[in-house]
Amino acid sequence: MPKLAPKRRQKDQKKKMENQKQTGPEAPIKVSTLNCINLSNPDIHQSVSLLKQACLDCGFFYVVNHGISQEFMDEVFVQSKKFFDLPLDEKMKILRSEKHRGYTPLLDEHLDLENQVHGDYKEGYYIGVNVPENDPESEKPFNGRNVWPESGVLPGWRETMEKFHHEALEVVKEVARIIALALDLEVDFFDKPDILGKPIAILRLLHYEGKISDPSKGIYGAGAHSDFGFVTLLATDDVMGLQICRDKDAKPQIWEYVTPIKGAFIVNLGDMLERWSNCIFKSTLHRVLGNGQDRYSIAYFVEPNHDCLVECLPTCKSENNPPKFPPIRCSTYLSQRYKDTHADLNAYNK
Incomplete structure (x- = not known):
């Protein structure tokens, strides 16, 4: 399994995290080692082998040399921070719609109802595929018109995010070919x-505002969950926080920090792909713990077409391993998952 970060950096991170204890019934937290997929590697067989191993093991891996320049990645983070630095009343002017476009305030999302006392201590901003209101396709649940801060408030912000949305989709399609x-x-x-x-492709800017997480008190930056759909790309700053749990049924659960690597995407599989693959590939539980520092990340969720029928792939079933799930339409599945985890919009009118 390849080393992903410089050895010195790995050692420094392990020294900080290896012996960290959590209060309550949790085991010590360690630092994870994940496979790294180089999208410029001419040896496709090696890439397929590394990705397959990662997907069978935990459904998380890194992607490097993906074609998006470091300069542009840095600019997207700068622009994201500019938005979250705006006064709350300015951000609330573009509160998310029922089509999941716009601003999500602190505590709006509640990913782990069983263990969280409140919602997630993060704020976010949704940007989807823009579909005009007069287009018949806009009637579909995750299609709609994007909403944007006024250009006078954040000049060039919209253009930066639209460019990133487009470029990130190309990265996902390249990863999808290796998954196939x-x-x-x-x-x-x-x-x-x-x-x-x-595709249903949703870019989500995220800001964790520095609240210190305490699992023993049900306080999390983002509660434990697995992603809903097909594939997620995640770019992060250099603040540790993301953790994965390879075995959700373990008692106690073993959590591992995922080291941020500059310029790399952390990629993980969603529940829909686990379902599609008849549970051969894994969608893994993950969460974010805040340590008192502001933390910024950019998630890009890609799902199939609304009407795509997700049913067991032909290569993932046999007489001894029949399909474990009935077929379901993509938008039906996603709509229920979003409804289960987001605050009712009517709550903001009270």
């Missing part, structure tokens, strides 16, 4: 018009 090969499918299986032809 790892599942013994044709390389362009997920590229089909009825799968990623018109």
Whole structure:
């Protein structure tokens, strides 16, 4: 398994985290080692092997040399911070719509109802595929018009985010080709018009505002959850916080920090791909613990077309391993998952 970060940096991170104890029934937290997929590697067989190993093991891996320049990544983070630095009343002018576009305030999302006392101590901003209101496609649950801060408030902000949205989708499509090969499918299986032809692609800017997490008191930056859909790209700053749990049924659960690597995307599989692969590939529990520092990350969630029927892939079933789930339409599945985890918008009118 390749080393992902410089050895000195790995040692420094391990020294900080290895012996950290949590109060309550949790085990010590360690630092994870994840496979790294180099998208410029000409040896596709090596990339497929590394990705397959990661997907069978924990569903998390790094992607490097993905084609988005470091300068542009840095600019996206600068622009994200500018938005979150705005006064709250300015941000609330573009409160998220029922189509999941716009600002999500602190505590709006509640990912772990069983263990969280309040919602997540983070604020966010949703940007989707822009579909005008007069387009018949806008009737679909996750289609709609994006909302933006006024250009006079944040000049150039919209253009930066639209460019990143477009470039990140190309990265996901490249990763999807390697996933297809790892599942013994044709390389362009997920590229089909009825799968990623018109994807539900949601960019989400995130700011964790410095609240110190305390699992023993039910306080988290983001509660434990697995992502809902197909594939997620995550870019982070250099503040540690993301943790994964490889075995959600372990008692106690073992949590591992994922080290931020500058310029890399952390990639993880969602529940929909686990379902699609008949649980061969894993969608893994993860959470964010705040340590008192402001932390910024950029998540990019990509799902198939609204009408895509998610049913057991032909290479993932056999007489001894029949399909574990009935077929379900992508938008039906996602709509319920979002409803279960977000505050009712009517609460903001009270």
